[in-house]
Amino acid sequence: xxxxxDPVCRMCRREGIQLFLKxxxxxxxxxxxxxxxxxxxxxxxxxxxxxxxxxxxxxxKQKIKRMYTLSEKQFFNTFEKAERKVGKTADILLxxxxxxxxxxxxxxxxxxxxxxxxxxxxxxxxxxNSKKVNIPxxxxxxxxxxxxxxxxxxxxxxxxxxxxxxxxxxxxxxxVDENEVKSKVLMIPTRDDIQINANEQLVxxxxxx
Numbered sequence: 001x002x003x004x005x006d007p008v009c010r011m012c013r014r015e016g017i018q019l020f021l022k023x024x025x026x027x028x029x030x031x032x033x034x035x036x037x038x039x040x041x042x043x044x045x046x047x048x049x050x051x052x053x054x055x056x057x058x059x060x061k062q063k064i065k066r067m068y069t070l071s072e073k074q075f076f077n078t079f080e081k082a083e084r085k086v087g088k089t090a091d092i093l094l095x096x097x098x099x100x101x102x103x104x105x106x107x108x109x110x111x112x113x114x115x116x117x118x119x120x121x122x123x124x125x126x127x128x129n130s131k132k133v134n135i136p137x138x139x140x141x142x143x144x145x146x147x148x149x150x151x152x153x154x155x156x157x158x159x160x161x162x163x164x165x166x167x168x169x170x171x172x173x174x175x176v177d178e179n180e181v182k183s184k185v186l187m188i189p190t191r192d193d194i195q196i197n198a199n200e201q202l203v204x205x206x207x208x209x
Contacts, residue, residue: 057206064198068097069114074137079207090200091191098189101128102136104146108176108183109168112161125152140185147182171195 051059065075082092097103105117105126118136120126126133127147128140140146148158162178170176173189 054206054209057202060199060202061206064094064097064196064200064203067196067198068100068103069118070097076207079203083204083207090204093203094191094194094196094200095189096139098194099139099141100136101126101133101138101140101146104140104174104183104185107171107174108146109161109165109170109178110148110158110181110183112157112164116157116161120148120152120158125149125155125158142185142188144185145182146185147180153181 061075065072068075070078078096079089079093082096083089085092098107102114102117102121105111105120106114110126111117111120121136121138122134124132124134125148127149128138129145132149148155152158158181162181165176165178171189171193173185173187173193174183175186176183
C-alpha cells in the first residue's frame with residue numbers, strides 16, 4: 001500500500017486547519033498552523049487568489065482524505081461504496097470513515113493520532129470481540145468490543161494517549177473503559193455524532209463532475 005510521505009505540517013497549512021496528524025504535538029504553541037496562517041510555498045502569500053467552485057470542492061475532499069490519513073484510491077473506494085448504498089451519500093461516507101478500526105482506536109484514545117492507531121493495529125495489539133484484527137480498514141459494527149491485548153496494555157504510547165480522555169472527551173457512540181483499555185461500539189454514528197470541521201457534501205459534488 002502506498003504511503004504519503006509529505007511533511008504533515010505542510011498538509012495542515014495547506015488546508016488551513018489542524019488535522020491532528022501528529023497527535024498531541026498539534027496542541028503545542030509551535031504548531032505550524034498557529035505560527036503560519038499562509039499555505040506552504042515561498043510565494044504563497046503573493047499568489048493567494050479566490051478559489052473556483054472546483055477548487056473549493058477539491059480542498060474539502062483533500063481535507064477529509066488527509067484527516068482520516070487515506071490514499072486517494074482508498075478514499076475514492078470508500079466514496080464509491082457509500083454512493084451505492086441507500087441514503088444520503090455524504091452522511092454515509094463520513095459514517096464509513098468513522099467506523100474504520102483505526103479511527104475507533106483513535107476516538108477511544110488508545111492512540112494520539114490515526115496514523116499511530118494504524119501502526120498499533122498492524123502490529124497485532126488489537127482484539128475485536130476477542131479475536132486479533134490487524135486490518136486498519138476493518139469496519140466495526142454495533143455491539144463490537146475493541147480491546148488492547150493484555151501484554152500490550154502498558155505500552156507507553158497507549159497509556160500516554162489515555163491521559164487525553166478528560167481533556168478531549170469520548171464520542172457518544174463509544175463507551176471506553178480506560179482501566180481495562182477497552183471500548184464498546186454502542187451504536188453506529190450518525191452525522192450529528194461526528195464532530196469534524198468539514199463539508200462532506202462538497203466531496204459528493206467533486207466526484208459527481
